[in-house]
Amino acid sequence: MKLTPILRLYLFLLCSAPVLLGAGAVANAQQPDATKRETMERRLLYVAVPGIRNYLEYGGHGLLVFDIDHNHKFVKRIPTAGMNDSGQPLNVKGVCASPSLKRIYITTTRTMTCVDLITEKILWEHPYTGGCDRMSISPDGKVIYLPSFEGAHWNVVEAENGTVIGNIRPNSAAHNTVYGLDGKQAYLAGLRSPLLTVADTSNHTAKFTVGPFSNSIRPFTINGRQSLCFVNVNDLLGFEVGDLHSGTKLHRVEVSGFEKGPTKRHGCPSHGIGMTPDEKEIWVTDAHNRRLHLFDATVMPPKQIQSIELRDEPGWVTFSHDGKYAYPSTGDVIETTTRKIVASLTDETGAAVQSEKLLEIVFKGTEPIRMGDQFGFGRVTH
Secondary structure, eight states: OOOOOHHHHHHHHHHHHHHHHHHHHHHHHHHHHHHHHHHEEEEEEEEEESSSSSSTTTOEEEEEEEEGGGGGEEEEOOOOOOOOOOOOOOEEEEEETTTTEEEEEEESSSEEEEEEETTTEEEEEEOTOOOOOOEEEEEEEEEEEEEOOOSHHHHHHETTTTOEEEEEOOOSSSSEEEEEETTTTTEEEEEOOOEEEETTTTTEEEEEEEEOOSOOEEEEETTTTTTEEEEEEEOOOOEEEEETTTOOEEEEEEESOOOOOOOOTTTTOOEEEEEEEEESSSEEEEEETTTTEETTTSSOOEEEEEEOOOOOOOEEEEEOOSSEEEHHHHHHSETTTTTTEEEEOOOOSSSSOOOOOOEEEEEEEEEOOOEEOOEEEEEOOO
């Protein structure tokens, strides 16, 4: 039978229909995956380096990003500012992020830099009178309490543009800062004071103090209800507990089974303390013995339960937002349920990364939606 042009066209379309329909089915099958990618959450760990003084040895310079959901694999290095007059990077002092403004902030001894989390561009870098230290941001991401570099005062700064809108002067050698989860109070600790200053954030004034503790306060953390503080102090392997309502010291907790000794940094036996987000445990650092010591925080005073050996001397510890992972400054990644080291942070060259300035940021698609914190504070608010 001779095929006419019309018949040939009909047969072609008839034979091609399953293929065309199959291609459409594949396209339709792929569409939910694309939608899923746009709506799924992705957890990233942002690590500011140099996090300790020898920046050539511990991670170079910039903001390093790691994929929490894929064994903390290195993702990228975001350039940052913060250089001295010779073009060398200054020591990083702190990091925080704003969920509302979608920005991340890094302080050095001189300046604070603001980076857009979506474009990854530097929006501004400002110097501040007296320098900068480890700051903390309000829960709504609009106000930063910025300590001077071991000076007399804290600057109160608008997160949008870096403008100073207030000033608090405890004269304590300003150093560490925690903004309470209710946004009503901020907690200010200086290197040369045994008193923790509590600031009223409605008018940016010092409200009262907690303590005195047995020595000058170093790193500290608080619970979610803002009723208790847990503080490292000079010359103590362990921590002390304070009542944020009455202003009194409640307990002194010493690590048992380990001796104090010389440390590489900070000159403090325990320079780093964090509370798991569920507030069941306190984790405290021990630099000389290269350990984290774990305490049961469901009893008072907290009771020592376990120790974990690390790859180097820890000087800080914080947690992922959900509490699944602990992040000591050594770059070890610890699964909190098993107490096992499950990963180690390494950069694009495979070199070990260490930093005391790191936090988790959760993205939905390309939008940052939830932030962790460099301070391991409790998150139980009721």
